[in-house]
Amino acid sequence: MSTAVAQAPHTTGARGSRALVLGLGLVAALLLLVLVLGLSIAVGAKPVPLADVWSAWRDPDGSYVSTVVASRVPRTQLGLLVGAALAVAGVVIQGLTRNPLGDPGLLGVNAGASASLVVTAAVLGGAAGRTVWAAVPGALLAAAAVYLIGSGGRRATPVRLVLAGAAVSAVLVALVEAITLADPEVFDTYRSWVVGSLAGRPPSTVGSVLPFVVVGLVVCLLLARPLNALALGDEAATSLGLRAGRTRLLGAAGATLLCAAAVAAVGPIAFVGLAVPHVVRSFTGSDHRWLLPYCLVLGPVLLLAADVVGRVVARPGELPVGAVTAFVGAPFLIMAVRRGRVGL
Amino acid sequence: MSAPAVLSLGPSVVVRWRGRPVVVCVAALVVMLVAMLVTLSAGRLGISLAELPGVVAGSGSRAQEWVLWTSRLPRLLVGAAAGAAFAVSGAVFQSVTRNPLGSPDVIGLGAGAAAGAAAAGLVWPGVVPVPVGALIGAGIAIGAVYLGSGAGFRAPLRMVVVGIAVGAMSLAFVQLALARATREDAQVLAAYLNGSLAARAWSDVLLVVAALVVLLPVALVLTRPMQLVEMGDEVAVAVGVRADRVRTWAVVVGVLLTAAAVTVSGPIAFVALTAPQIARRLTRSTGPGMVAAACCGAAVLVVADLVAQYAVPGVVYPVGVVTAALGGVYLAFLLVREWRRSPA
Structure with missing residues (x-):
């Protein structure tokens, strides 16, 4: 892989x-x-x-x-942005950590971002909790915690990172629920957001996350060649003239920005960042110059299709898009495990 | 470890027992009873300790009678029995997989049972009773984990990662069921997402106690063979224990117990992970101590429910939020310790 x-x-x-x-x-x-x-x-x-x-x-x-039509346009735009952000973030995380199980949802980044947003909203009021900046510290902290627990002072294998992600997510999701249930005002704002949904987001959301997504995507897309070099291993990459540390830093910054923006927009959505790169890799191979553009296009395809399915299957209600992506994306996790090469 | 004492009843009945597990069980039950009394007396409708004997004897006010017999006692008993059921199921699975991470809640069994219960209660009501639905769901989940890991029960880490996928899909299905349900049903069944002990009835008590009465003895009979199987299949075969058969029976018992507990309380996270481990530490035993695990599980869940109801004044949390927070921390601790111990 x-x-x-x-x-x-x-x-x-x-x-x-x-x-x-x-x-x-x-x-x-x-x-x-x-x-x-x-x-x-x-x-x-x-x-x-x-x-x-x-x-x-x-x-x-x-x-x-x-x-x-006009009422559905913002929702569709949101799906476009978030789908692209999550899929590209997933592929960059997978490339940086050489970990086929890299996914912002599985590795606790999404849970960290949501905890950080909810804490901000509870302390500073609801509006502050919708800005992307409020999601960034939590995303970073959660990623660091998952890495520390997953590596335990040694080399982190993909499976260990996923387990650490599950542990950290459990705690953070409990924190989110504890805060939202205790504060009715926050609860109202976050009820649909907590499960990951494109529905019922304020119309200003698209505009407020757009710059972050664009910056994050540009940074990540520019990293295609360095990521290819990094796949050869740090030493080989360095001998090819790559500054591995700088690539890691830029990639991590770009991916964090994308995850934070996506979570701030629609809540924690898992498995898009896992499933899309896996499908794409099966026909592009591991060349990031093709992987990244394909993920950019097919990420929104998966998310929007999942959202459409969610509107149809549960009439008259609506299934949150996060549930649909979990159902569609989780089998890719099983496939990745079965294929091996994940540190088992 | 102290040598086991021997209790002889006549010439043919000889029971071996060690002192420490008995002390642990008694201590856990005392903790549970204290927590129960505190729960009964807490809150605006609480019955003070001084009044309690009178209310039990039938001389309390109608309100007090209602609080005791209809509201709080069923909830406490369901909590204790479900905690015990989760814990025994956890002890069984941890023994079969030879890894604390092989607990039913970590490998997606609880979520699968919840999906089955939601299917039986909401999606196709009246086809099968809810407990049977939970059992079918748990069975499908364990089958998916077994087949999905590609290595059966021999690779606990793989099982856990596959279990994360199965759990995510199961919870997505629960969300689907909730989205399709009418509002009143959904309110009640929302507990299947998180695990909650709110509004339990005597029928729930009956169900889970009956499951315990039938299955705990089976688990006890299995304890010794399982201890041998833990040492490796060759050892077990050498002393005349058929490892495969023991494993099958153990899994059946574990699945049944999880299904029963989830039916009455939802997929409460991490009790099955933590309680058997606490029991093992406290009793300093090597094998799966079923009774000690059951006592610890009952104590853990009753205490957690007390915390969930009264720790934050004015807010009542579902007990699953408390156990997820505590269990997540414990899971992280387990991971770090495990990484330290095992090479790479």
């Missing part, structure tokens, strides 16, 4: 045609994303024909349909 690719002596022609195939695949993935974006706006309590979505969005005419 994350180990070095044994570069077979490709002819330039074979490499070129592979790039062509992967490039075309990326275009197909983009088309898929457009389709899912359309579905995300079309499907709901009041379905809109897919054909009408575009016109109703471009030229709002005050009709009922265009009002419905």
Whole structure:
């Protein structure tokens, strides 16, 4: 998975045609994303024909349909941002730690971010608890705690990190529940957010997390080559002229920013960062120059599709998107374990 | 370790016993009883110790009678019995997997039982009784963990990671059931997500006590063979114990106990992990001490419920929040210790 690719002596022609195939695949993935974006706006309590979505969005005419569409647009934008953020963060975490089980949800980062947001909201009031900055310290602290517990002063294996993540998450989730249950005001704000949901988020959310997601994505996408070098091991990477420490720092900063922004926007959502890179890797191999763009596109596809499914399966209610991604993504964890190479 | 004393009743009945486990059991039961009395007397509707004998004898006011017989006593008894059931199930599984991390709550069994209970109660009501649903759910979960790990019960760490995936999927299913349910049902069954002892009835007491009465003796009979199997299959076979059969029986007992406990209390986290370990430490025994584990489990859950109800004035938490916080810390401690001990 994350180990070095044994570069077979490709002819330039074979490499070129592979790039062509992967490039075309990326275009197909983009088309898929457009389709899912359309579905995300079309499907709901009041379905809109897919054909009408575009016109109703471009030229709002005050009709009922265009009002419905306008009300679903922020939710769809949110899904786009968060899906991309989580999938890219997942792939960067996996690359940095050479850990196929890297996922912000599994490694406690999401729980740390949510605990930090809820604590901020309880102390400083609800509005402060929606800013991305409030999520950053918790995300960092949780990641550090998981790493310390998982390594126990020695080398951290993927499985140990996941177990440490489960322990840290359990404590932090209990903290979140203790605070939200004790404070009715906070509880009201966080009821749907705690389980990870695109529904019912204030309209200003998109604007407030957008800059963070963009910065995080740019940082991570620029790291494609250094991450490839890092996959060869620190020593090999250094001999190739890579400053491994700087790559780690930048990658960790970018991934933390993405996780913090995603959690601040929609709550803790697990398994997107695990499942998407695993699927993508199966056809791109471990070259981050392809992995990262594919994850950027297919992350939102998974999250938005999960959100659409969540709206359909539980009518008249709605299943939070976090539950759907858990159901779809958890089997990838089992697959990764079965395939081995996770420190067992 | 002190040599076991021998209690002879006539020529044919000889019971070996050691003093320390008896002391531990008595101490745990005393702690539990004190916590029960404190719980009964706490709060605005509490019955003071001085009044308690009168209320028990039937000379209290109607309100006091209601508090004792309808409100608080069933909750206390369900807590004690469910705690004991979780603990014995934990002791059994920890013995089978030869690892404290192999507890039913860590490997997703509790969550699976909760999903089964939610399915039987909410999604397809009337098809099977809720306890049977919980049993089916727990059975599916353990089957998924067994098959998913690819190595059966021989690789506890793998089981745990696969269990995290199975648990996540199970809880996602519970959320689906809750989202589809009508509001009143969902209020009651929300307990299946976290574990709660609120609003328990005598029928719940009956169910879990009956499960204990039937299954605890089976667990006791299994204790010695399991102790031998823990030493390795070869040792067990050499002394005439069929390891596979013992394991199968042990898993059946563990699954039944977990299903019974989850039916009445939801998937309360980490009691099955911590209680048998506390018992092992206190009794300084090597094998799975079923009775000591049961006593410790009962004490842990009753004390945790007391804390959940009265630690923060004016807020009543589900007991699962308290056990998750404490158990998460303990899990982290276990992980660090385990890493230190085992090479790499």
